[in-house]
Structure formats: structure tokens, C-alpha cells
Amino acid sequence: MHKRYTPEQLRTAIIDKLNKHFGRTAEDTGRAQVFRACALIVMDIMADRLAETDQADGQPDRRQVHYLSMEFLIGRSLAKNAFNLGILDSLGQALALLGYNACDIFETEPDAGLGNGGLGRLAACYMDSMTTQNLAATGYSICYEYGIFTQKIVDGQQVELPDNWMETDDVWLIPRLEETEQVRFGGQVEEAWHDGRLHVTHTDYTTVLAVPMDMLISGYETKNVNTLRLWDAKSPVAIDMNAFSRGQYMKAIEQNAMAQVITKVLYPDDNHFEGKSLRLKQQYFFVSATVQSIVRKHRAHFGTLDNFHKMHVLHINDTHPTLVIPELMRILLDEEGYGWDRAWEIVTHSVAYTNHTIMSEALERWPQAIIMAQLPRIWSILTHINDLYVDTLRAAYPNDVARHASMAVIWDGEVRMANLCVCACFAINGVSQLHSDILKNDVFQHAYRLNPAKFHNVTNGIDHRRWLAQINPELHGLVGELIGDAYLTHPERLNDLLRFQDDTGTLDRLYEIKFRNKQRLAAYITRETCIPVDTRSIFDVQVKRLHEYKRQLLNVLHILTLYNRLRDGGASDMQPRTFIFAAKAAPGYYMAKRIIRLINSVALHINQDPAVNSRMRVIFLENYRVSLAELLMPASNISEQISTAGKEASGTGNMKFMLNGALTVGTLDGANVEIRDLVGDENIFIFGYTAEQATRLLSDKSYNPSLFYSRSPELKRAVDLLSLGFADGQTYPDIASSLLISGGGIPDPYLVMGDFESYCLAQDAAGKLYADSRAWSRACLINIAKAGQFAADRSIREYARTIWDL
Secondary structure, three states: OOOOOOHHHHHHHHHEEEEEEEEOOOOOOOOOHHHHHHHHHHHHHHHHHHHHHHHHHHOOOOOOEEEEEEOOEEEOOHHHHHHHHHHHHHHHHHHHHHHOHHHHHHOOOOOOOOOOHHHHHHHHHHHHHHOOOOOOEEEEEOOOOOOOOEEEEEEEEEEEOOOOHHHHHHHHEEEEEEOOOOEEOOOOOEHHHHHEEEEEEOOOOEEEEEEEEEEEEEOOOOOOEEEEEEEEEOOOOOOOHHHHHHHOOOHHHHHHHHHHHHHOOOOOOOOOHHHHHHHHHHHHHHHHHHHHHHHHHHHHHHHHOOHHHHHHEEEEEEEOOOHHHHHHHHHHHHHHHHHHHHHHHHHOEEEEEEEEOOOOHHHHHHEEEHHHHOOOHHHHHHHHHHHHHHHHHHOOOOOOOOHHHHHHEEEEHHHHHEHHHHHHHHHHHHHHHHHHHHHHHHHHHHHHHOOHHHEEEEEOOOHHHHHHHHHHHHHHHHHHHOHHHHOHHHHHHHHHHHHHHHOOHHHHHHHHHHHHHHHHHHHHHHHHOOOHHHHHHHEEEEOOOOOOHOOOHHHHHHHHHHHHEEEEEEOOOOOOOOEEEOOOOOOHHHHHHHHHHHHHHHHHHHHOOOOOOOOEEEEEOOOOOOHHHHHEEEHHOEEEOEEEEEEEOOOOOOHHHHOOOEEEEEEOOOOHHHHHHHHOOHOOOOOOOOHHHHHHHOOOOOOOOHHHHHHHHHHHHHHHHHHOOOOOOOOHEEEHHHOOOOOOOOOOOOOHHHHHHHHHHHHHHHHHHOOOHHHHHHHHHHHHHHHHEHHHHHHHHHHHHHHHHO
């Protein structure tokens, strides 16, 4: 299907790009320009295919998916696109002909700073899979100038620095100035009825221009190309010349600066009014521009919006894009002249919602005063939606004010985004079976009883082509040799690897591949931290966003317990361990940043202690990002998935580790439940309370962490060490207190103390299995074989069949 390019053809093309675009030759240029030349070649190929895709998408009977997400964590694009286009090997050879190492050129590219964690990485995987499966799909987000911050660790503490990812990576962005949209903020709204129709007048508003910057998404083994549209904010007036002429220079550029701040930074801190206001502006800016763009193109093609819901699915990825609901209503009512009932019918058959969390702080609630001030027309639409919905609730649940209050879109001065999605969307899904059951039986239980048919489950999936074939080429080679390359488009074929689970030659080769990947990671660790690590040790890895429910603290307490055992002369049979952490904490999240500092204190304390550092090391790698994950996943032996049961909706890191042959130590949380069901209890290390047990303990207030502290000498000693301090002079009595003493809620709300003993036993079991290299490799092979179930291709097929009706 792909046009084939020889290395010589690509070499000539690189030289041509360097000459025409940069006025350089291959001999007098640097890596950054060579990278950009390669990227331009890839862009040319994708642009040609996009033209063909656009012709196909113009067919009137082809329904389209519009995937709205505040994050798209796509990582580096050159190698990924080259792999999908079938030119990766030829491009590497072409670079070699020019005297360059392909890996050096690929690593020149920064990670695109368009996301924070699993939410954005999932969206990127789904765009790849939708494109590969020839679905007509467009992603929408914000073109953040500074995405997720660059993390530096200074004296053990997280320091946030700007991430100017577009300095080099803007080569992938195509400005579409002719498709600029206008977004309105503030002002006054007047409503009047004339001739049986509501007329709305909006005055004194501020206009911000939304300029589309398109990033092309290639598919694997297909000519299909889709688009990720990123909206950039500009002012319609770049400079106020009157103010400038009066010498008011700052005022002259004020309007432009205020517009541009909307797309300046991913997730501004919203612990204050200004931050909340800016975050709301971001969300409305991108959904308003998105809906206007979709409507404009649809009207141009069909001449009517009567069939809009038949041709489009607007998929809300978590609550951030929820304002797409009242914005589409606004356009249908105010600009297209529809009555309320018909507009509501179109909207409620167009919009679907994926919930990604049950954490209350992530189920967004906006102060109504901010919406009233910033989005007056949206506020009036929201109030009407709420009035009608509450009428429905009163009819379904008469005289039950508490239930009405919990389900209302607006209540007690707040606008609840999740409730708006539940009210308006034709489909709602969770992202693992456990998570979807919690949504139906707890979080949205009353709405589920009203309309059970709209609730679904689609377990998350990952781009297995990237997270195995691209980042772990030796393992990909072994898999291809054993079962062929068909798994790249049919991931369920990985199950054929089970034929080799007792083949000693295969198991030995799998062990050797893992060892070489560990050597590569060890070299990186030594280069970045100056700390040598034992490549024969267990690489025990916990990499993810730093949040208390993900329980990096539980991991630390276990590390301190092993440290104490070794210092006491025990643990003679303990397998050497290298504990690896990487995580970013939200800038305003005090306790998360304290835990990062604690990890670094523990690392320094252990790594410089000659009594133990030959048996264990602790590493914190700064600035966790996609490209670092691509190095970590293939080298990991143990995947730490230890969140409090019931708190992690799904997880996708657990799937990536599994696909690369790491064994999971985890709770029965999120997709861990489904991993356990697939691989069997003997090939995973499960511990801790179940979600039901955790909920009961916390709800009936029967949980007492002090009992575990008093009953377990090892736990007591580890917790006490937090207050006693470490070699860097740092003490952490606040963290110790949070485990034992109530800080306004309940002590230890994430059940760290209660799960500690079970976690230690699971870790001991993992260490014993690792001592038998073939038994360990057999378990790894079984995990790889079963990982095909967690491919994004499977997830997208389920969305297309059960939700999007494609």
C-alpha cells in the first residue's frame, strides 16, 4: 500500500530540503536542521495522502468523529510517522549515508508539550488507531505555547521551568489562517421574543481569534491521514495604535497579550480566582472554535443542520470540553434559528462522554459567578437546561430533594460539568469494567436508573505499534520471528505466543532482550544522575503522575523496610533491587511535591550507604515524559500499579509495561482487574483491599491506621524514620502525621497503612519468582501474549460499534 522510498531517494530529498529551506549542505549543518529536513519530507508524504483522505471524507454518507480533549500527549513524531509510513528503515539508512546516526536525529526532537499524563497519551493512541482503521476522525485541542512544565530537581525538590516545545517541533504545525474562528467573552446579553422566536443580542463582548494549527496524523499500513487541530489564540487587533501614539505602550499591546495568554500554558493553577477564570476561558475557547468550525463545514456541504447528528459525533474526553454542549445549543438557537426542542434533540444525539475519574476534584465544578461574567449567553442556556432536567428529576424522584441536588447541573452556586454530560450525552462510558461498574452503581447511580441504556464500558487501550514495535525493536523482532508481523494490525494474534511459553530457547532469548534493554536504561541513568546501577538487579519501576492515591508513599515505606532489614543483617535471600521513580506533581499540590522530595531524600540516604547500596538503589528520574517512558518500559521488570482500589479508572501504563514483559505488582484497581483475569493469579502479584472493601472501610469510618502502626514493628519503624530524617538533614513529620492523624478529614484516606503488609508479601513473592529466570520469563511471555486485549485498535473498534455507530 505504501509507496516505497529507497535510502538513496531519501538522502537526495534531505539534501534538497537542507539546501532550499535552510541554505545549507549536509556537511555544514547541525542535527536540528537535519531533523527539520526529515520532518518536512515526512510532512510532504502525509500532505499528499491527506488530499486523498479529504476526498473520501467528503462522501455524504460517512459519519465523522470529532475527539475533543484538553490533552494530546503525542511525544516525538518523526520516528512514529516514519514507522507508520513504512520509511523508518530507509530513513535511517539515508541518514547514515549522510554521516548521521538516526537515533541522534530522532532524539533531537522535543516531546510535544500538549498533555500531562494518561489522559493525553490515551487521546494520542486513539488518534493513531482511528487513522489506522480508516475512520474519519479529527482531534481538537489547544496549541499550548508552553505545555506541561519541564521538571528539574534542585536539592531534592521539584522546580518547574517553561517547556518551549515549539522551538523545534513547530515543523509539524500547518497554519490554516483561512479557517480562523471568532470566540466571544464577557459583555451583556439581551433576550427578547418576537414572532414566536427568541432573539438574542450580545454586546460589549471581547473577541478572541482562534487560529487553527493542524498536525497531521498518519496511520499504519494505510493511506488514510487524519488531523489533530490545535487552536491558537490571537487578538483581532495586534496593537492599539492610538494608545501607542499617546505613549501608552503597555496598553497598546494589552488586548493582544490578554488573548494570547489563553493558549500560553497547559492547566494554569486554579487555586485562585484568576486561575479559574483563565482555565474556563481555555475550555470555552477551544470548544467554541471547534463547534463553529464543524458547523460551518457541515452547512457548506449540506446546506442544513437538520442531519448534523447523523453525520457527526462530538466525543468529550473527560469533563474539560463539556461546554461544547451549551455552545452547540447556542449556535443552533441563536445563529440557525432552531427552536429549543429541535436544537436539544440534535445536541443530545451528537455528543458522547468518556469519564476518566471518580476523584471529586476532577469532576469539574465551576462557580456560577465566573460563567455568568465570562459567558453570559452560555449561562442562560445552562440555566434552562438545568430547569428542564430538574423537572425530569422531580417527576422521576418526587419529593427527593437530596437526589435532585446530587444530579442537578446547577446547584448551590456551582455548575457541575459531569452532571451536564450525564444529562445531555447520548452515551457515557467508563474506561475499565471496574470503573464503569462504579459509575453505574455509585457516582452516577441515579442517572443510570433513569436511563441504563446510555451507559457503556470501553476499557482503555494503547498504541501497541509504538509501545512495542517502535520502542522495543529486539522484542518486536523476536515476536515477528515466532508468530509473524500480522499482530501489528491484528493485536489479538499476540496470543499465539502462548505456544512458546515452555520453550526454553525462547524464554532465554526473552531474558537476554530484557537484559540489553536494562543496559541501555542503566547507561541513561548513570549519564543523567551519575549513579551506577546493577543491571542484574530487579528494575522495579513506578512512573506516573504524582498523586497521593497512586501511593508512591506506599512504595517508599516498603523501600525503607527493605533498607532496615538489610541494615539489621537480614534479608540475605533478597534479590538486588533498583527502585526507579519518575513523576511530576501539579505545581500547587503541596503534598505531592513533599513526596517527591521524600523520594529524593530516601534515594540519597540509601545510595550513599555502603552497608546496603550494593543490594539496592533508589533513582528518581526528572522530567518524566513520553520519550523517557519509551526508554523505561522495555527495561522494567516490575510494574508498580499500586493505587488505592477504586481510585484509578483504568491506567494505561500498566498495559505498556505488560506489553514489554514486565510483571505487575498491583491492587485490584482499574484495568489491573482485567489483566489479572487474562494472565491468571500466578502471573501477576495482587495485594490489598478490593474496591468494595476500601469503600466500606472509609464510609463506615471503621478504618484505623494506628492499629496497623502499632501491630507491625516494620511499618512503625518505617513511618518513624520519616520524622527522624535522612542523610540530607530533611525530616517529614507532616507526611508521617498524614498517615496517622486526621488533617480535617480522616487519617490515611488512601489506605497506605492498611495495605502495607499485603504489599510487602506481594513484593516478596515477586522477588522469589525473579530468582528463577526461566519461570520469570515464562510469566513475562504470558503477559506479552495476553496484552493484545489492551490494544487501542480493540478499544476503537468498540467505540465505533457500540457508541459512535460508524
